[in-house]
Amino acid sequence: MTREAALLAPFPAPVRVDPREIAAAVAAVGRILVVLDDDPTGTQSVADLPVLTAWEPGDFEWAFSHRIHGAAAPAVYVLTNTRSLDPAEAEQRNRDIVTNALAAADASGVSVGFVSRGDSTLRGHFPLEPDTIAATLREVQGSDTDGVVIVPAFPDAGRVTIGGIHYLRDGDGGLTAVAETEFARDATFGFTRSDLAGYVEEKSGGRLPAGGVILLDLATIRGGTDGIAAMLDAARDAVPIVADAVTEDDLRALALGLHEAERRGRRLLYRVGPPFVRARIGQMEHAPLTATEIFDNAVEPGSGEAGATDPRSDAPGTGGLIVVGSHVGLTTRQLEALARRHPSAVQVELAVETLLDPVQRDAAVAATTAAVTAGLGRGEVILSTSRQLIRSDDPERSLEIARLVSQAVVDVVRATLAAAPVRFVIAKGGITSSDVAAHGLGIRHAVVRGPMLPGIVSLWEPVDGPARGIPFVVFAGNVGDDESLADVVQTLSAHPKALHAKAPRAVPERTQP
Structure with a gap:
């Protein structure tokens, strides 16, 4: 038995989720996700969505009104490039983008939500970026954030989270905890913890203790929409919420549960790896493009x-x-x-x-x-x-x-x-x-x-x-x-x-x- 199989043994099997169910729910709400992508590789899991490298209100108005195959896009990517910036510059850029997106949304008559796209190997300005988005929403709209959902899993690229621990699949079919990889030794964004709750505590300097992090493990995610939403009923004060995911269906099941939690009134931000947005908007995997x-x-x-x-x-x-x-x-x-x-x-x-x-x-x-x-x-x-x-x-x-x-x-x-x-x-x-x-x-x-x-x-x-x-x-x-x-x-x-x-x-x- 492989290490991955042994780790998965206590959990239920994945549950098949039809992305069209998610897409219909997203369309009924009519909200557009604004994805602040800290480098442009976050778009690799999606198709047929607008991308901006500039973020004046007019740029957002173009994206909100642009039609692809005759339809408005359920998400818009904004290339922030903040992984190349120092913390003060990254904070200001996030603040400017959210402020301008909100102004454009008001002018365009659309509703928006926000995603902070980070690295599937946990590098980047965390928790600074979701903190800044939440603070800007409070300042501009007077709205508080109940929870920050953290989903670095990227199954297509071999990054999976099991029992709250983030792993990278190696070339021999094994798993390596992310803190044991070269990515954890990054000169700017290094870290020592592979358990996501511990990672949150480490990167926040202890401000967000591991014991206060909500874990949506595979048992919860594969247990149904109501169970996921129920776990978040008490979420308040931008509490960190970390989620397991090993398959695309895990991400889709999570998307349905988060949609239900938001329907019940929870206000959520997202700090995620590349494939989360695809699942959250109900987009199917796109076949590789041909010449x-x-x-x-x-x-x-x-x-x-x-x-x-x-x-x-x-x-x-x-x-x-x-x-x-x-x-x-x-x-x-x-x-x-x-x-x-x-x-x-x-x-x-x-x-x-x-x-x-x-x-x-x-x-x-x-x-x-x-x-x-x-x-x-x-x-x-x-x-x-x-x-x-x-x-x-x-x-x-x-x-x-x-x-x-x-x-x-x-x-x-x-x-x-x-x-x-x-x-x-x-x-x-x-x-x-x-x-x-x-x-x-x-x-x-x-x-x-x-x-x-x-x-x-x-x-x-x-x-x-x-x-x-x-x-x-x-x-x-x-x-x-x-x-x-x-x-x-x-x-x-x-x-x-x-x-x-x-x-x-x-x-x-x-x-x-």
Whole structure:
């Protein structure tokens, strides 16, 4: 018996939940979830939802009124990129976003709720971000928060919570408590506890004691909607609520229970991993996108809304740009596999040590841009930062280094986009993806088209700016196996003439209810 099987033995089996039941309940309420995503990888579990990289009231009004397949979206993602900010900056950004979302909701006549999307490996500004959202709601609306529901589980990526303890599945089918992984040693967001109640106590500096945390274990979640709601009847004063989840049906069962708790009057905020929103709005898993879907359905300059069916006549046949900034071990192995499977790709490395020296920095960026631009004329280009991680014992200095490196990558991408046609862009790593999207490609509004791999790796369709219509792939540093990056590149680098020679075209049906 595996460790996971032994841990699950005391609990009931998962209960099948039809997501259409959740979607109908969500539609009846008519509330839109505003998801404050601390890096853009949170969109990898959803499809057909708007994404904002800016948060003025007008941006929210666009998102609230935008139609995808003729319908308003039940959730809107806002790319906050707060995982790259210091605590004071993250707090202010959360406050500004919630304030503007509330103003736009009032102007648009819609009701909104809030989700703080964090990392499935527990990194990020917690409890600062949900605390800030709750405080802003109190200041602006006079409404108190009864509970903060914490659900880091991401079954598609092998992150599961059993008995209140958060685990990562390893490549051999075993489980490792999250505090025993490299993610817990993060220079900025490190931690020592794998039990979520203990994690809450640790990250709050003891302000939120483990003994006061409500646990929704698998017995409760698989026991039915009323049991979940009953556990929350007494929730008050933004009490932390941690939830088990091992399967998508666990997340869906939890969603129904939370919906019932809110129907009974509980006011909840959410601090969650990527797949929670999919379950909470009743969206089915979307099949991985095919090259035909991506390039035949992309926005063509001058066309209508996202999802237009005219093929991209201006899409170059070659010239994909893969930008790799993440330094976790998995990303490095994926980069090695990509180079092995795509030997014709031009590899350009941006040496981090040169970026920390103001004298060398501009010359390094210019030389890198020239190499990338030249390479795109021949095929795919892999732009990576050097693999030796430069870090500091000071968390704020580590963030500063990360920002300096990311700014240089942004400068290269922006200059490249102005100089050469690009067929697609992949950004590997959370901070890298965020900065490439908002600043390198100038994306302000986009639509999540769907995943590139089962349940992970998101493809956005920019609907404005210089990257309009260019497929942009957000690839987290900590998901997939060693071959996943190469698999995504293989899909995107298929030549359009070869695709159109295949007949008839068969686009998988969109699976959102």
